[in-house]
Amino acid sequence: MRYRFDVRIGPVGFRVGSAWRQPIAALRDLYAGYPEPDGGIADFTVRLEPERPWRRYLRPSVAIHGDFTLPDAAPLPLAQGLLAAEMGMNLQMALGQRRYLLLHASVVERDGWALLMTGHSGAGKSTLAALLGERGWRFMGDEFALLDPGTGLLHAFPRLVSLKNAAIDAMTAEIAADRFGPLLMGTPKGAIRHLRPNAAALSAMDAPARPALILFPRYGFAAAARPVGASEAFVRLTQASTNYVAMGEPAFDALSVLVRDVPGRAIDYPDTEGAVALVERLWTEALA
Amino acid sequence: MGIVYRADPPSARCLVALDALDLIYHRPSGMTHIVSEPVPQILDMLTNGPADAEAIVVRLLEQHDFDPEGAVEAVAARLAELEAIGLVERT
Amino acid sequence: MRALADAMREPATTATLDAEGWTSLFAAARAEQMIGSLAFRLEAQPMPAAAARILADARASAEQWRRSALWEAEMARRALAQLDLPVVLMKGTAYAAAGMDAGAGRSIGDLDIMVPREALKAAETALIAAGWEWVKPDPYDDAYYRDHMHELPPLIHRERDRMIDVHHTTLPLTARITPDAAAMLADSVVLEDGLRIMAPEDMVLHGVAHLFADGDLAGGLRNLWDQDRLLRELGVVAGFWDRLRARARLHGLEWHLALALRLTRHLYATPVDPALAGRAGLFDRWFVRRLLARDGWGRQTRKFTQLAFYIRSHWLRMPPAMLARHLWTKWRKAT
16 A cells, blocks of 8 residues: 555554555554554454545545454544545454454553453443543553453553543643644534643553452442442443453453452542543452 | 254263352353352253253252242243353253 | 465465464455464464454454354254254354354354254244244345245344254255255265264265355355365265265256366365366466455455356346346335
8 A cells, every 4th residue: 555554552563555655644643652463463454445446536535444444434534544544454353353352441560460341332441541640540441351261360451542522632731742642523423623642641551450440430320339249340341342252261361360360349420530530449459 | 942952962062150140151151150059050950861941940940059039030040041151052 | 366376275385374374364264264274274384473363263253253152053953852853954054053164263153954844834833933034024135035045035144143044955946956855965964963964975065055156156265165175184084086976966956066067176175086177268367366355454356256146146036027126115115
């Protein structure tokens, strides 16, 4: 393909090819300093290409293809090419990842222990992880948690944080401007702006962590916390996994051990400051 | 006599007991089932050979203490569900 | 690209691959749905650690697919048990159930089974009672399937979300080639659990018929890899090639068989009976180009040949007037 970018994020290597320069330039900029795929061999290929040859120039629209493709994935306008690249990488993970059990969750780490946060879109797990990543925790990822069935450890997958709508202003107030990508208006999910993980997240990218607490956050309610039993956590985490079924018995073993050994809490929070305080309190209790 | 069912040997299953429910990983299908009592017990009772609901209740009563009234119907209903997911099979 | 066919034919050819070569090989193998077969084929081959990890994942994934495909066959067997029918597994599930080399790492999609034509209605009723449902409630599509195709409209299981295609012949009734389905059923071989697979020669010929009649040669590289494995495993049995010749005549597939034998010999160096394969035809090279029309990014190349094949495949499936009616109905529905 005409333009390409190779990158390793955590343990996973990607090769992104594009018919246009812009998305690759944006990736190069925001992923500066990330390593190459291990041995130069990418786990997954993503292709950003026009649906029809003339659509490269005429109202260019970016179709998201690759090793794994959804037949009904709608193309995006070229101005949202960075988002298309990120979605393409997500898609490869969701459909193709078989080494790690993939949980739709964000992860942060402190003192070698990992905090796993999972919930529906809009529950705030992404913003919360990004914020904690600026407040003394190591950001490990905001989209997928990678659970190694062999060791029970979580591997970091520190992709760009995809901030949506109100979260964009909250984070721009906190973080230097050079870590942000372009503001993408009118995407299928509203306004999106990508945030580059900080130096600490990048330098410790290859260090896995043992899970110590699982949170199921819910945004927009008065602060509250309740214990989540092992069987409820199991059900919710299988629902949050794209490859649980495809991975078979190793996934069953890993997930049943996780929910048996690691406490779970459902938390409600009215605002992100309240959430940070609540997380700190529950963390102290969990590690006590 | 009711419908007689048989089950795979216990080695075909991995059972994990959690707080309220039990998880069964069924190796031949690669499927996970989340079940509650008395499903694991019913499957246990079938390790001694095929049986119908009544015979299973008789076997259960040898090891567990419960009111047998309505138990045959309840076990028959569970067996039909287990048949649908392939954990038991008509002989 | 040739690297995929080369790696399948001779794993040692991968010794010269650089990092980009491996990445391209994997992209092409995934696009052809051959990554699992490739992973098994290269299992003993030295390679960089990153490549070995990717192929180990592919083997584990294929094993999981194999397990769930066999379970789907088992659930169909249970659902149809009371009807006392011959139920013949087809394609990937058959190779896996019989433990054949062609099944090693092979991706398996829907469950394809064949039952006698007169039993189709009873089979449908029994499957629906066991939890399968119609995929397409659209009456036009439904009538189309029943009138012109070789199968029931596909059914999907409401709990397991897996499709089953129940055939009563091996190709669309509208296709120009009409293998003798009754003979395939009659000579099928029973497995230990009561399910059946086709006789060895029919297994090869069924694959051949699909290669040229079922679609636009898409998946041809994988189909021919099946043929290679089948022919290597079955071809050593005494009398196989003579029976294959006779059977091809019975099904009217002699020309197709000869071409498939030449193509698989060309791509995978399959040992074949030279008399059966015959002399190279005018179009052989065109077929080879089409089969290898994929680049290192996994993209289809040679758009023009693709278009030619698209027309060809519809031509084979349906007499032209019917095609026009079919497309028209589709267009109207789209607006």
